[in-house]
Amino acid sequence: MNRTVPHRPIRREVAEMLAIVAGAVGLAALTHAPGSLATEAMVLVLGIVVVALRCRRILATAAVLVSSLAFNVLFTEPRWSLTIADRNALAAFVVMLVLGLLMSTLVERLRASSAAAHSRAEELASLNQLARALAVADDERAVAQALLDHLVGVVDAPLVLLFAGQGSSSRPSAAVVVGDDWLGEAGRHALIARMDGGTVPGTPGPVASAPIGLAEVSVGLLAWRSDAADASTALAGRLSTALTQAATAIERLRAQTAERQLHEAAAKERLRSTLLASVSHDLRTPLASITGAASSLLDDGADLPPAERTALLAGIVQESQRLNELIANLLFATRLDAGDVVLRAEWTSLEEIVGAAVRRARTQSRSGRIQVVPAALPLLQADPVLLEQCVFLLLDNAVRHAPQEAHVEVRPFVADGRVGVDVHDDGPGVPPELRARLFQRFERGPRSSGLGLGLAIAAAIARAHGGSLRLHDVEQPGATFRLELPVPVQPGDVAGHEADPSGGEP
Amino acid sequence: MNEPTAVCTANALIVEDEAPIRRFLRTALAARGYRVDEADTLQAARLQVTARPPDVVLLDLGLPDGDGIELVHEIRGWSQLPIVVLSARDQESVKVAALDAGADDFLTKPFGVPELLARLRVVLRRRARSEVDEVPVVTCRGSDGRGFRLDLARRQCHLLGEGGADVKLTPTEFRLLATLARHAGRVLTHTALLREVWGPNHDGDLAYLRVFMGQLRHKLEPEPAVPRWLLTEPGVGYRLGIDPVEA
DSSP states (O other), X not given: XXXXXXXXXXXXXXXXXXXXXXXXXXXXXXXXXXXXXXXHHHXXXXXXXXXXXXXXXXXXXXXXXXHHHHIIIIISXXXXXXXXXXXXXXXXXXXXXXXXXXXXXXXXXXXXXXXXXXXXXXXXXXXXXXXXXXXXXXXXXXXXXXXHHHHHTTOOSOEEEEEEOSSOSSSOOEEXXXXXXXXXXXXXXHHHHHTSOBXXXXXXXXXXXXXXXXXXXXXXXXXXXXXXXXXXXXXXXXXXXXXXXXXXXXXXXXXXXXXXXXHHHHHHHHHHHHHHHHHHHHHHHHHHHHHHHHHHHHHHTTTSOHHHHHHHHHHHHHHHHHHHHHHHHHHHHHHHHTTOOXXXXXXXXXXXXXXXXXXXXXXXXXOOOEEEOOOOOOEEEEOHHXXXXXXXXHHHHHHHXXXXXXXXXXXXXXXXXXXXXXXXXXXXXXXXXXXXXXXXXXXXXXXXXXXXXXXXXXXXXXXXXXXXXXXXXXXXXXXXXXXXXXXXXXXXXXXXXXXXXXXXXX | OOSOOOOOXXXXXXXXXXXXXXXXXXXXXXXXXXXXXXXXXXXHHHHHHHHSOOSEEEEEXXXXXXXXHHHHHHHHTTOOOOEEXXXXXXXXXXXXXXXXXXXXXXXXXXXXXHHHHHHHHHHHHHHHHHHSOOOSEEEEEOTTSOEEEEETTTXXXXXXXXXXXXXXXXXXXXXXXXXXXXXXXXXXXXXXXXXXXHOGGGTTOHHHHHHHHHHHHHHHOSSTTSOSSEEEETTTEEEEOOSOOOO
């Protein structure tokens, strides 16, 4: 290839050549003895070899000529003339001339092949580096960047990479563009539409290009500014390995994406069937008791003692409410999945939220066993409806999982820029094997009759507020769920503009 | 259902497209002496309201031929007759829109008969009262005898039960409590309260409202963390609960 060891300036090399030849001639003159001229010829050939090793080829040839001339003039009889009388001396002269030319040619060839090997090794190392970069590239832009990094050392012209977006290859768009964008928007489109180089209308100056792809399928295009068509064709040939590697990487990425999508779809499908199975079972349970109680009232209502009738009716109301809660959770989980839940954050009082949730939970469980420990709490930026639902779900969870006689205590707290609520019950606590999966959907405790959605939804609401929900203090008896939320900068001195209580007088 | 029933002679119009819900409402109301008319579309409701103006409208917001809020706007164009809106739990913004359009209160589906009757009592009492004058005294007292009494005319508030005493309220606290008391039992949206207590330029100062409600609770409620009377309707507003609405 064209790449050789870079030469020094010609003048220096000429001077060096002359010096080496002069040295050789001097050495030959020192060893000169009349008769055989073999030693002198050898010394001069040595000089030629040294020149060939150090200087460019033309100077090696020049050294052969100069040395031959010096040999002829200085050492062969008659001296100081260009004629050679002795046949032996003539033979020595010819052998020296041929040997000199041969040696200089050999040395040059050796040097060229060594340079080629060096350049190939460099190219291989560079390709290796590209292969490593491509192996870890996890999107098409990274592939493009790796390819570009590699090409910058190879192509000595402004270049740009265009990757067609996936989909219709008939009208590809420049989905990924890296490099100096000297083509401009219009140029890129013109180029990618044709998928080949040449002079494309709308591009500034002549453009050469090479497709990036496997077999017939082109995933992109490398374009560079080029004035010479021949050089471009040669360059395209040299780039083919790198471009094929990049195309392979792109294909691999696309195959991975397709596979991942397939997996996700399958997982979603599995979740959906679990959901359906679970939902139909759990919705049927309250429905069965409602149907039973209602039909019993319909058939034997008149004969039933009043107390029993009331119990059946109360059961219907309670189971209906339960059903309503289940459906609400299910609906909310679906909306969460669909990205349909919008956080309407506003100034909200945590004390109020807790109060409303406790009130609702007390009404539903028809018991006063939920107690609240009073605390002075800051205002929050939160969605009051979602947050109330979150606290309610924690209370509902405690009421339903702890035995009937257990106490449920709500303990709001403020600490270190966080505000929160602990919901504690003195029941048996969460079984250790359940703790890790507690906040996953459809995970249910041993005594649960729900869908296993409540805690998952509560945790999702906490996360949506930049907070967290976790099991707290597992070493202590009972179960404590800790909801933690960030405290915003409080809204000015809200009450400050009003003087001390003035007894209601205007 | 087995509470003593006061016979009511009001005309109620039920606007609801679900037949089972209409039936349940009709049965419950007729049993207490209401005369009941029904409409299953917005168009039918318009005709009913103008042909035979009812004393109260129970309005489902999701009707097959339009949004119930339209009807609220139309009725408020010519009448102050009480409107109670029926809606689902996760539709707080819809409730607020209906209330700000002029609806008097809302019921979240599913609801029980006691809740329904309590709402109707409140809105019908308001109608009866506005024809006379304001009630000067509002009393909130629990079964344990604790609670408070607000005298609007004298601008005084008194704690009831053991150790009852006069409560000192700041002017803003008093205005807030008085506003809730004048609409006792009825939900008031944040916007409505802010306008009435702080004036029309304080629409957005929700934090004020939260802080003053908290102060009122701490002065008046036996258990401020779980209030009995100064009730929060999350995402909607506040209500002074005077009826034992919930069990």
